[in-house]
Amino acid sequence: MSKRHFLNTIHVRKKEITFLNFVTERLKANRSQKHIMLLLSFFVGICTGLTAIVLKTLIEEIKHLLTSDFLPQDVNWLYLVYPAFGILVTMMFVKYIVRGDISHGVTKILYAMSRGRSRIKSHNRWSSIIASAITIGFGGSVGAEAPIVLTGSAWGSDFGKRFHLPPSSIMLLVGCGAAGAVSAVFKAPIAGLMFVLEVLMLELNMGSLLPLLVTSLTSVCISYAYYGTDPQFDFSLYKGFTIDIVPGCIILGICCGLVSLYFTRAMNWFEGIFGKLSKKRYKFLLGATVLGSLIFFFPAMYGEGYDVINQLINDAPAGEIMSGSLFYGNDSNLLVYLGLVLLLKVFATTATNGGGGCGGTFAPSLFLGCITGFIFAHLWDDSFGLQLGDSFYLTSRNCGLYGMAGLMSGVMHAPLTGIFLIAELTGGYKLFVPLMIVSCIAYLTIVIFEPHSIYAYRLARRGQLLTHDKDKAILTLLSLSSLIEKDYKKAEADMDLSKFTIVISKSHRNIFPVVDKDNTFLGVVSLDSVRNYMFRPELYHKYTVSMFMKAPPALVNINDALDLVTKKFEETNAWNLPVVDKNNKYLGFISRSGMFQSYRKTLRDFSQE
Numbered sequence: 001m002s003k004r005h006f007l008n009t010i011h012v013r014k015k016e017i018t019f020l021n022f023v024t025e026r027l028k029a030n031r032s033q034k035h036i037m038l039l040l041s042f043f044v045g046i047c048t049g050l051t052a053i054v055l056k057t058l059i060e061e062i063k064h065l066l067t068s069d070f071l072p073q074d075v076n077w078l079y080l081v082y083p084a085f086g087i088l089v090t091m092m093f094v095k096y097i098v099r100g101d102i103s104h105g106v107t108k109i110l111y112a113m114s115r116g117r118s119r120i121k122s123h124n125r126w127s128s129i130i131a132s133a134i135t136i137g138f139g140g141s142v143g144a145e146a147p148i149v150l151t152g153s154a155w156g157s158d159f160g161k162r163f164h165l166p167p168s169s170i171m172l173l174v175g176c177g178a179a180g181a182v183s184a185v186f187k188a189p190i191a192g193l194m195f196v197l198e199v200l201m202l203e204l205n206m207g208s209l210l211p212l213l214v215t216s217l218t219s220v221c222i223s224y225a226y227y228g229t230d231p232q233f234d235f236s237l238y239k240g241f242t243i244d245i246v247p248g249c250i251i252l253g254i255c256c257g258l259v260s261l262y263f264t265r266a267m268n269w270f271e272g273i274f275g276k277l278s279k280k281r282y283k284f285l286l287g288a289t290v291l292g293s294l295i296f297f298f299p300a301m302y303g304e305g306y307d308v309i310n311q312l313i314n315d316a317p318a319g320e321i322m323s324g325s326l327f328y329g330n331d332s333n334l335l336v337y338l339g340l341v342l343l344l345k346v347f348a349t350t351a352t353n354g355g356g357g358c359g360g361t362f363a364p365s366l367f368l369g370c371i372t373g374f375i376f377a378h379l380w381d382d383s384f385g386l387q388l389g390d391s392f393y394l395t396s397r398n399c400g401l402y403g404m405a406g407l408m409s410g411v412m413h414a415p416l417t418g419i420f421l422i423a424e425l426t427g428g429y430k431l432f433v434p435l436m437i438v439s440c441i442a443y444l445t446i447v448i449f450e451p452h453s454i455y456a457y458r459l460a461r462r463g464q465l466l467t468h469d470k471d472k473a474i475l476t477l478l479s480l481s482s483l484i485e486k487d488y489k490k491a492e493a494d495m496d497l498s499k500f501t502i503v504i505s506k507s508h509r510n511i512f513p514v515v516d517k518d519n520t521f522l523g524v525v526s527l528d529s530v531r532n533y534m535f536r537p538e539l540y541h542k543y544t545v546s547m548f549m550k551a552p553p554a555l556v557n558i559n560d561a562l563d564l565v566t567k568k569f570e571e572t573n574a575w576n577l578p579v580v581d582k583n584n585k586y587l588g589f590i591s592r593s594g595m596f597q598s599y600r601k602t603l604r605d606f607s608q609e
Contacts, residue, residue, distance in 0.1 A: 034207070037169060040159045041176045041211035045218025047125075048152035048180035052219065053226050055129045055148050056185065062137025063303055072323030079139065079296040079324075083352070084288035086138025090131050091284060091356035098127045102358055106146050106455040109153045109174060109200060119161065120174065124154035131358035141291060141301045141348035146360020148185055149195075152177030152219075172208050175200055179212050180219035187223050187232055188424035189216040191417055198414035199455060233306075235313050235426035239395050241433050248394045249437040252376050253406055256438060257445025259342070259372050260365075260410025264446075264454050266346045267361070274354030287355015294348045298341050299324035301348045305367035312374045313400040313426070335378060338371050361454055365411045366404045373403025398434070401426060405435045406442035413446070413453035415439040480562055483595055484579050484588040490515050491545045493522055497533060498540035504530070511576055513586050514549050521578060521586040523549040552578050556590055565590065 070076050094102060102108075102124060109120065132147035156177030160170030175196045183192035193212050277283045295301050300308045300321065311321050318331035327337045349364045377399035394402075401422050408418035418439045423429050489507040491500055491514050503512065510527035529548045533539050553572035556565055556579045568577060569592050579587045 033169070036163065036165075037172065037207075037211050038214055040156075040163065040173060041214040042218055044152070044156045044159060044173060044176045045180045045215040046222065047155045048148075048177055048215065049184040049219035049222030051125070051129060051151050051155075052148050052181060052184035052223065055133055055144055055151075058129070058133035059136050059144060059303070062133065066138065067302070070324055072319065073328055074324065075296075075326060076299070076324055077296070079299060079302065080292040083139040083141075083291045083295055084284075086135050086140055087284060087288055087291070087352065087355045087357045089138075090135045090140075090358055091280065093131055093134065094127075094356075094358070098123055098131070100127075102128050102131055102147075102150070106149055106199065106360065108150060109178060110455060119170070120150070120154045120157040122154065122158050124150050125158060126151075128154075128358065135352060135357035135359050136303050139291070139295055139302045140352040140357045140359050141295065141303070141305075141345065141364065142352045142357065142359020143304050143361065143363025143366075144359065145182065145185055145362030147358055149178045149181040149360075152179075152181035172211055175208070176211050176215035180215040182421075183216040184219040184223040186421060186425055187220055187227070187229075188421050189213075189220045191421035191424055192216045192220075194417040194420050195414065198417050199412055199453065231425055231427040233310055233313060233426045235397070235401070237430055238397055239393065240430050245394055245434060246437065248380050249402060249434045250441055251380075252373065252394075252399060252402055253438040253441025254445050255376055256369065256372055256403055256406025256442035257410045259368065260407055260442060260446045261449050263346050263365070263368060263407070263411055264450055267350050267454065270347055270350040271354060274350070280356065284355050287351040287353075287357070290351035291348055291355065294344055294351075297326060298337070298344065300337075300341055301345055304363040306363065309367060309370045309400070309404070312370050313397045315397055335375055338375055342368060342371050342375070361411060362408075365407045369404035369407030370400040371403070372407060373399035373401065376403065398431060401431060402434055402438040406438040409439040410442040410446040411454050413443060415443045418442075480556075480558060480560065480565065480579070480590070483590050483598055485591060485594060486588040488513055488589055490586070491525060492516065493544070493546040493549065495545045496541050497530070497543040497545075498537075500525075500530070500545050501534050501540070504534065511589070513578055513589070514545055515586045519585050521555075521580045521584055524552050524578065525549050555580055557582065558587060562595075565595070569595075 066078075066082055067076075070078075094100070100121060100123065128147035128150045132142075132144050136142060136144055153174040154177065156173030156175070157170060160173045165173070178200055179192040179196045181192070182195045183189040186192075193216055196212060274283050274286065277286065308321060310316075318334040319328060321334065322328050322330075322337050325337065327333050345364060345368055349359075349361060352359055374396045377394045377396040380394050380399075381396075404425075405415075405418035405422040408421065409415040412418075415436075416439075419432070419435045422435055423432060488509050489503050489512055491503055491512050493514055493516065495503075500512075504527065512525045512527075514522045514525060516522060525545055525548045529550070533543060553574040554568040554577055556568065556577050558579060558581050565577075568574075575593070576589045576591045579590055581587060
């Protein structure tokens, strides 16, 4: 690059920054914080709605380009190749263009929120869209919802950073982006709001409700303008709700909870296998092999699976559902085919992400829920419906919807999201009561075994999960490293009293950490223990620091969660505790009073409307 070109680039960049600063200042002029938040939530809704349309269009166009010529009666060997190619291109895109990690979108949002600053890298405004479009368009058995939720949250975070908003306001805009993403993708504004409250666990108050609603409504209106106002799934009600189907709905809810448990446990187990592979090429080979093989035998797993959902809830012929598979032409094997898909879909989803692809578990949850409900309805109606009468019939198309709500409630621990999402997806508000029954029972079933959703599981293990428990939420937002006080004067164990007296004279603390030459923590010395000796010079060379050293009431490890640190303070009744790293190297002290002051400040910011 020439010097002149370089200077021109700097000049253009300065103009861009100046322009952005000008726009920012004009928007902030003579406006209250609430007005600014409402204005920004509107812009977040616009950006999120447009990016959702771009993502869905890219996926549909790539899939149509690759598979439109496939005949339903033919077994297509390209199913073995397409997914591997999609994962490979995604890996190259992430490695050489993005140069960062864009997987586990919702988990990344939860982690950003748990750190208290809600900072999401700006490249996620576009990188997740491209990566997930390539992955899913080429057959990756994942959903586009998590990437678009990350994209929406990145827009919210970016607006918050540009306007220099406080962390609590940026966190709210991140939630607005997530709500707008769900609203735009599914044409479901209420479900978008519920998703933020249940999955992202954002606290709801009047200060947060209006921005969330503004973003949801703005993004869904953009989606309506492009796709029309019809529900995403074409569904016509065949049989309305009657009280007779309640027992069947309860049992279906239990089944959905157990399937959710299987999905969560199997995914965590298979992710663990990928985690043990040290090199990315090994992960790619494993993921591509598993995914390609499963899609070859079960083409229903190709992509998000929404085509199959539409077929199941509209009683499509079995041949249409099993098209392109080895089962085609054997309509009597439909339940066997779907049962195998139900068992193996989790491995296809995990192989996609573990191998290097980009996608989420939103769509797989809906896909498996619909299959669960469809299979259950056939088994129930054949076993009990014939004996008990027509009023006890569940019907497979209705149960497909119930199952979708149940799986979403179980996998994501979000019953309200499941209820409203399915009602808005299909316009099936007349089935609200059975949706509620199945969702609640599925949620109550899985929480017996798994206290956290599939998104929160990874953070919960590390103590980094932000929850609705305000005390735990504040402790999660605090950072242990920021609370460490490092102005304590250190002493060595073999230091005599004369030198230690000099150390005491330079300190304003009454506690002194004792370390060796490698800074390994050995113990502490309190000023009270040497007070009677420090004014007697004749004893200076007879006593060493080790003679006054004691073990602290407890040690704090730098990796300890703050709720554990709080317990140590309560159990020991100490006011100061030393902090060490995993190798027992001394880092500093944490004080009860300093921790309390930070807690109060964070609580005040966190509760700010």
